[in-house]
Each structure stands twice: as C-alpha cells, then as structure tokens.
Amino acid sequence: MDLVHKVLNILLPPISTILLLCFFPLYLVFKFLYYIKRHIFSENVSGKVVLITGAASGIGEQISYEYAKRGACLVLVDIKEDRLGAVVEKARNLGSPDVIAVGADVSKVEDSERFVRAAVDHFGRLDHLVNNAGIGVSGQLKDMKNLLPRRVMDVNFWGTIYSTHFALPHLTKSKGKIIVIASTLGWYPAPKLGFYVASKAAVINFYESLRSEIGGDVGITIVTPGLIKSEMSDNLAKKVIDNPIICA
Template sequence: MGRLQKILIPSLGLVLAFWFYSARDTFKPEMLRGKRVIVTGASTGIGEQMAYHLARMGSHILVTARTEAKLQNVVRRCLELGAASARFVSGTMEDTAFAQRVVREAQTSLGGLDMLILNHVGASYFGFFDGDVEHVRKLLEINFLSYVAMTTSALPMLKESEGSIVVVSSMAGKVGFPFTVPYSATKFALDGFFSSLRQEFAIQSINVSITLCILGFIDTESAVRAVSHVIPDTPAPKEECALEIIRAGALRHRQLHYPARAVGTMLLIHSIAPELFESIVRGSYRLENVRRT
C-alpha cells in the first residue's frame, strides 16, 4: 500500500497540475502591450530572445547584461520589432549595488515596473567539484544574491502595479545532478527563497506573482558549449523557451517546466524512485569527456 501511494500521489499531482495550467492557458500577446519589463542576462541566449518577443508584443523593455556592445544591438533590434521603448544598462551582477541601480533606472525611465524577469547567470564549469569555495561564493553572489537584491528593490513598484516576478532556474535546482555542484547550489537557493517568499505574499495578501521556471537542456551557445560533449540529448529551442517563460509569467503561473514533457517526466520519476533516477542519470553521461580535478 505504501509503495502504491508513492506512485499514485505524485501521478495524481501531475494530472491536477496539467488540468490547472491548461484551464488557465489563455495567453494573448496583447497582455504585454505597454507593460514595463526588466530582462536580465539579455545580451544572448534566452534573455535576448525574451527581449525580442516582448518587443513584438509592444512592451517597454529595459535589458541588462555585462557587454554594452551586445546590449546596444539588442535594443536596436527591439525597436525595429515594435517595442514601445527599449533601453539598456550594462554591468556585472557580482555587485549587488549594480542590481539595485538597474531597478532605479526602471523607476526613472519607465515610471514603474510590471514584470521583473531574472535570467542572468554566472559562468561555471561542468565537471567534478574542485573544492573551490571562492568560486561557489562568487556564483552565489551572481546567481542568487543579485536576484534577492533586485527583487527587494523592485517590490514597491511591483506591489503598486500588482506585477510579476519571473525567475529562470533549472532542473539542477530541483534535482542534484552530478558535475554541477556550484551551479546547482545557487539554483536550489532560488527555489527556497522564492517559494518561501510566495507563501509570505499570500499571507500578507500581496498581489505579486512569482513564477519559477524549471528548464532542461536549451540550445543556448553557452549551454551547448558546456555540456554537449557529455550529454547526448538534443537541446530544446531557445526561441520557444523564451516565449513559454513570458507566457507563464503573464498568466501568473507558479511554475513552468520546459520542455514540459521531458522535465515533468524526470521530476515525477525522481519523486517516485530517486535512487533509480540518479542511476539512470549517471549512466546517461559520456563520462570519459567529463572534466576531472
């Protein structure tokens, strides 16, 4: 009976989640027209594609990343695609003061904020943990503490607009995969912080939604370069991923799984049989190509 419950309860949860999200699947691009949106990590990859989707929807966009030249090109393209307005702030999220400055820029130039999309990520390695505590600290500052700083700074504006926070995370923030120890630690931290914050919002009747996006292998240049020699899977398209993130945020979903079937199945198997799941994962890697300390 106990084993049956372990199988049936997660399965029932998956069915209910599918029904719940399908019933609310009424996204229209007009929902983002005129909305004031910050997108971090927007010079390449998923962030860049989110900026372009928002531009086509007629949003006011503020993008940020480290490289000014790339951001200039993104802003130029956003304006060509029909953005209500587009501007950028360049800098590094290693400094929480910069994270707060981005939010102040939104208040000054946009007059408020409707959606905060936190997507930036620090560079890490894919290989056995090398014991570098300083690297873990630096990654926590970029991948976690800057998210906290931006959220804290943006909350007054988001409360006023009854807006949305969208947090781009990963399967590595739900399941302990090998070879991603520092990265995984930062993504688990995001889940803990924002899931707890969502509960506090509910208790205080604060009408600001939090959407946690759990992503699998996406065909961004950085992801493909880091893991394609180890992981045999075909990556999902970043353009579709970016649109799904925006849609989930606009519909105020609690969580997005993308690619939905792959991520949902892996999480379900992990909840039912974690040891089996971990064994399958270990057996799926090309271990001869993994970086060793």
C-alpha cells in the same frame, strides 16, 4: 509486525493502482482546463514595463524578443554591455515601443539599485522583473582552487535577491510579477555541477518562501527549464577548462 508488512505488501500495490486510475484522469482534465484558461486569459503586456537581466544572450535575449512582440517597454540589463545594442535594435523592430539598455553586474548591490532606478526614472513604473542573469561552472570539488564557486552563488542567487529587493516596492505598487529563471538541476542534481545546482536550488526555495511572504501582491513565477542550447550549454558541452565560468 511481519504479518502486517505482508498484508500491506499485498494490498498497497492494487490500492495505489486503483487510486491512480481514479484520480489521474481528473488531474489531466484539470491541467487541460488550466492550459486553456492561461491561453485565453493571458496577460496583456502591451505598454507595460519589463526589466530583464542577462538580456544580451541566451534565454534572456529570447525573452526580450517575446515581450517586444507583445508591445512591452523593455529595460535590458547585462554585464556584456557591448552586446546589448543589437538586442535593443531587434526588440524595437519586433514591436517594443521603447527600449533602454543598462550595463550592470547583478552581483553588485549598487548596480542592482542603479538599474532598477534607471527603469523607474525612465518609464515611471515597473511591471515585470525577469531575473535571468546567471553563470555556470563545471568541475569537481577537489579541483576548485579559486573563488569561482563563490562567484556562481553571487550571480545566480544574490543577483536575483538584490534586484528583487529594489524592484519589489515598485512591483507591489503596480501589482506586477517576478519571473525567475532557475533550472531543473535545482531539483535533480548532476555530477560536476554541484555549485551551479546549489545556486539554483537556493533560488527555487527562496522564491517559494517569498511567495508565501508577499501573498497576492506580486505574482511569482519560477521557471525550471531543462537543457537549453545557449552559450553556457555549448561551452559546458565542450568542457572548457581554461575559462570554466560561463555566462548564461
């Protein structure tokens, strides 16, 4: 057995290097062609109905503007309803033909049902669901003396599940798409962010499973951004203690 190990230790490194040199160029070519294909044949979203949660700030706000520039009709959802007005106005100025705002808490089943119904009642259809709403909390397990960790899972995980549940029949009908904003931390854990990391890992794995369930009826895109300058990241960087739960 020792002899086998010695032989493998000698042979495996050069074999692995040779295989890498052979296949890595092909991988790069494939990625390049895929990149070209995506940009040439990108979906025309003009006139399509897009529902975006967590749209009042951060990533959700910027996603709203990108869809608006491409002529999509928007349903903007956020618990901070008072901040949606400015986003609605800017989205219209950027080219969205119609925008409605709905104040809602994605962690509540009845709210999720309500904003999906509002989208379909107003526009008659739903093409894209962007599950972006999320919150973050920093701290060690030993310091957690309240229900903040539960709130993180309720918003980040269950908040996406509820909206997807109610939107899925309409997305199936329109052959639409689900876009879910997770995080690289779902793959690479970080200290003092365990509850946030756990919620994003749950999101990634759930939607990977859902993709296999629904097949090609509805497209699913799982986005795992790194550190993004936003309200959440700024507050986490400042190590907010008095109010440790931060809206994404």
